[in-house]
Amino acid sequence: MPAPTLPPAAPTARDRRRWAQYLVNERAEARVYSQLADRREGEEADILRALAGAEGRHEAHWLELLGGEPASLPRASFGTSLLGWMAKHFGSIFVLALAQNAEGRSPYDDDPHATPAMAADEKVHREVVRGLAARGRRRLSGTFRAAVFGANDGLVSNLALVMGIGATGVSARIVLFSGIAGLLAGALSMGAGEFVSVRSQRELLAATEPSDFADAALPHLDLDANELALVYRTRGMPEDEALNRARRVIEASKLSDDRDPLTGPVAVASEHEVIGSAWGAALSSFCFFASGAVIPVLPWIFGLSGVAAVLLALLLVGVVLMSTGAMVGLLSGAPPLRRALRQLAIGFGAAAVTYVLGLLFDVTLH
Structure with missing residues (x-):
């Protein structure tokens, strides 16, 4: 005969205080993500708003346990309040770095009143925030x-x-x-030292860029016996693909004076921009x-x-x-x-x- 299911114990005053603290922290975290989203655009803004919505789901859970909005609420934790202040005054990278650590210290794993889905959410949130923070770290x-x-x-x-x-x-x-x-x-x-290093790196890049030195000779190349395919192989193309590409370029050059732009220099402007002046x-x-x-x-x-x-x-x-x-x-x-x-x-x-x-x-x- 299965053991009878015991009714859930009535929440204690301590439980209710803890739930109220969770509630205000979730609201504060949702505001942080919303404020960060207002300062971003595109995909990152959408991700941050989705995080704010997830915190709203957690907020609803604690409201349900509390039986509605409490008459009085505690202040948000110091760490969450700090995140909110930084979201208003500093760049998002600092806030996201702190939020990454905060999401990793979620108390929901050990709280019996938090659902397994909420504990799982916090772990996923940490990885989402880590990814956003990583983008910012790469930018600066x-x-x-x-x-x-x-x-x-x-x-x-x-x-x-x-x-x-x-x-x-x-x-x-x-x-x-x-x-x-x-x-x-x-x-x-x-x-x-920086001048020599950057100048040398830019000169090295310039020396390795493909040139348009031989472009004017394309119409005169023999379609069946030419070394243009070797040019493409030096740029990383497989042999068959390089040969087919060379044939197409030569045929096009005999029909038109327009040069295939891909036979000229490869676009490396982005590399020069990364290196800087x-x-x-x-x-x-x-x-x-x-x-x-x-x-x-x-x-x-x-x-x-x-x-x-x-x-x-x-x-x-x-x-x-x-x-x-x-x-x-x-x-x-x-x-x-x-x-x-x-x-x-x-x-x-x-x-x-x-x-x-x-x-x-x-x-x-x-």
């Missing part, structure tokens, strides 16, 4: 990478320089001069490095010296290192605090090495 990866690495190079290298020089016992004036010299030397080196890359690298390298020198620029200058330089650099580290972690979907601490440890580790070396020399120059 080049510029963001240059900015972060350029600024961090300036921060770490110039901090290490002024720490090492300062530890030798030289005057504040020499520390200041060394810091400014390090800023200019590093920024110029970064700019020159050599002068633009050089200038941005110079500015990014200089913006980071000036920070360790600020205490000496404003007239501080000795321990006060060192401590202030460490504080300023530490704040910036942790900020850039947290931003990298946020955009990569990793824990921001862990990335911030890693960045801080690397920067301060490099400075500690040069500081110890400076103490070993212990010279005084005036």
